[in-house]
Every structure is written in structure tokens, then in C-alpha cells.
Amino acid sequence: MVQKQLLKDFSTVIIEDELSKYQEIRYERDDSDIALYIGYNREPNASTSDLSWFIVKNTVADGAITRQQLPDNGVQYKYSWDDRATYFT
Numbered sequence: 001m002v003q004k005q006l007l008k009d010f011s012t013v014i015i016e017d018e019l020s021k022y023q024e025i026r027y028e029r030d031d032s033d034i035a036l037y038i039g040y041n042r043e044p045n046a047s048t049s050d051l052s053w054f055i056v057k058n059t060v061a062d063g064a065i066t067r068q069q070l071p072d073n074g075v076q077y078k079y080s081w082d083d084r085a086t087y088f089t
Contacts, residue, residue, distance in 0.1 A: 034060050039081045048081040055079050057088045
């Protein structure tokens with residue numbers, strides 16, 4: 001059975017089974033160890049500067065994730081992990 005995760009702010013469904021196909025996942029965490037940014041890439045050991053990442057941004061308040069955001073330009077695998085903060089307003 002395929003499980004789904006709903007990103008409520010965008011009514012977007014990411015199929016977790018699809019995420020398991022990624023070879024590399026990166027996290028930027030805050031001081032509480034909560035992931036602020038999560039990046040996915042299909043290539044193992046992908047360069048963080050490659051324009052081949054899909055990135056999600058989490059907003060945290062009082063130690064809990066209150067919002068999950070997709071990049072302003074939508075769900076695409078064309079982002080650089082190094083520039084992750086620039087893709088969200």
C-alpha cells in the first residue's frame with residue numbers, strides 16, 4: 001500500500017513510496033534537531049551545487065513544524081541544495 005503525506009499549505013500530495021527511490025537526502029536542522037530544509041536527489045553523492053535537487057522548507061514554532069513549503073517555482077528537481085534558502089518567500 002502506498003502511503004501519502006499531505007503538505008497542507010499547498011494541498012499537494014507527495015507519495016512517500018516515490019521518495020524511497022532517491023539516493024540522497026540532506027537535512028538542515030535547527031538547534032532542536034528539527035529539519036528546516038529537506039533536500040532529495042536521485043543521484044548518490046550528488047554535488048550540493050548541482051541543479052538536480054527537490055527541496056522542502058519547514059517552518060517551526062514552539063518546537064513543532066507548523067508549515068511545509070514548496071519552492072516558489074513549484075515541484076521540480078532543478079534546485080541547488082547550496083541555494084536552498086533563496087527558493088522560498
